[in-house]
Amino acid sequence: SYVLTQPPSVSVAPGKTARITCGGNNIGSKSVHWYQQKPGQAPVLVIYYDSDRPSGIPERFSGSNSGNTATLTISRVEAGDEADYYCQVWDSSSDHGVFGGGTKLTVL
Amino acid sequence: EVQLVESGGGLVKPGGSLRLSCAASGFTFSSYSMNWVRQAPGKGLEWVSSISSSSSYIYYADSVKGRFTISRDNAKNSLYLQMNSLRAEDTAVYYCARIAMASSSSWYDYWGQGTLVTVSS
Numbered sequence: 001s002y003v004l005t006q007p008p009s010v011s012v013a014p015g016k017t018a019r020i021t022c023g024g025n026n027i028g029s030k031s032v033h034w035y036q037q038k039p040g041q042a043p044v045l046v047i048y049y050d051s052d053r054p055s056g057i058p059e060r061f062s063g064s065n066s067g068n069t070a071t072l073t074i075s076r077v078e079a080g081d082e083a084d085y086y087c088q089v090w091d092s093s094s095d096h097g098v099f100g101g102g103t104k105l106t107v108l
Numbered sequence: 109e110v111q112l113v114e115s116g117g118g119l120v121k122p123g124g125s126l127r128l129s130c131a132a133s134g135f136t137f138s139s140y141s142m143n144w145v146r147q148a149p150g151k152g153l154e155w156v157s158s159i160s161s162s163s164s165y166i167y168y169a170d171s172v173k174g175r176f177t178i179s180r181d182n183a184k185n186s187l188y189l190q191m192n193s194l195r196a197e198d199t200a201v202y203y204c205a206r207i208a209m210a211s212s213s214s215w216y217d218y219w220g221q222g223t224l225v226t227v228s229s
Contacts, residue, residue, distance in 0.1 A: 031213035035153075042203055042219040043153065049213065086153055090214045094167035095207070096143055096155040097216060 004087055004100035011106045012077050020103045022070040022087030030089045032070040033097075034063060038083045046085075047072060074105070082107045110134040110218045112204050117223030124194050124227070130187040130204030130220055138162075138182035141207040143216065144189050146200035146225075156202070157189065172198075194227045201225075 005023040012018040022032060032050050035043035045054050047063040050070065060075045074081055087100040116128040128144070144156040157178040158167040166178055177190040187204050201222040208217040 033213075033215035035216075042221055043216070044219075045215060045217055048208070048215050048217075049210075054217070088215060092214075095141060095158040095160065095165060095214075096167065097145070097153075097214075098155070099153045102152040 002089060002091065002098050004089065004098060006085075006087060006100040006103045008101070009104045009106065011108055012074075013108045014077055014079060016077055018074040018077050018081070018105055020072045020074075020085050020087075020105065022072070022100050023068055024070075024089070025068060027068055027070050027089070028066045030065075032063065032065050033088045034061075034072045035086045035088065036081075036083045037086065037102075043086065077105075077107055079107050081105060110206070112206065112218055112220035114202065114204055114220040114223040117202065117225045119226045119228065120194055121229050122195060122227055125190070125192045126194065126225060128189040128191065128202055128204075128223060128225070130189075132185045132187065132204075132206075135206075137180075137185040140209065141165075142180065142187050143205050143207060144178060144187075145203045145205050145216070145219075146198075147203070147222075148197075148200040151200075154200075158207075159187070191225070194225075196227050199225060199227045 034047040036046045037043040050065040051063040062073045084102045088097045111133045113131045159178045175193045179188045203222045204220045205216040206218040
């Protein structure tokens with residue numbers, strides 16, 4: 001099955017830009033979706049179709065996808081952005097999401 | 109407002125059974141495929157099972173195949189997961205999640221709050 005690789009952790013100072021990567025074989029040919037999960041809460045969709053934002057998600061969240069790497073970018077990071085972030089692609093053969101291992105974003 | 113509310117979790121002994129439910133509201137439940145996704149303590153997200161809108165297509169992760177059964181009752185706007193022969197490694201928060209309707213790819217646009225299943229003697 002398709003494997004998505006994320007760094008376990010990323011740290012960033014408030015006000016700076018955080019970039020969380022998601023690696024996969026030719027992932028640029030797939031659509032990538034991103035979720036934010038805060039402790040004790042369910043995941044929340046923050047990016048779909050590589051770079052689209054659901055309503056209610058700040059413009060500070062953006063995404064890109066090319067080659068073997070997809071990237072979630074969070075600009076002007078705030079303390080409230082501290083969370084785990086998961087990338088996901090779709091396995092249409094059995095109608096389910098394939099997740100990366102998750103990245104813990106720490107705001108210093 | 110779309111809502112997914114899971115119930116039925118709890119503490120069960122190894123080899124035991126549990127039935128999870130997910131009550132859906134705020135959308136036309138019968139039009140959407142649904143998934144169960146779980147998360148072991150301190151771990152990442154893991155897909156468990158899928159069911160299409162009319163129950164015509166059902167899939168399971170290898171880790172639960174033969175032990176878990178997914179089902180739905182569109183008249184009751186409810187999704188279920190019957191879990192038998194439970195193991196310690198099944199301990200997790202179980203989420204029901206709605207699959208967004210899309211053409212070239214799909215994602216989970218709504219999630220329940222989760223229900224904790226603990227398998228321990």
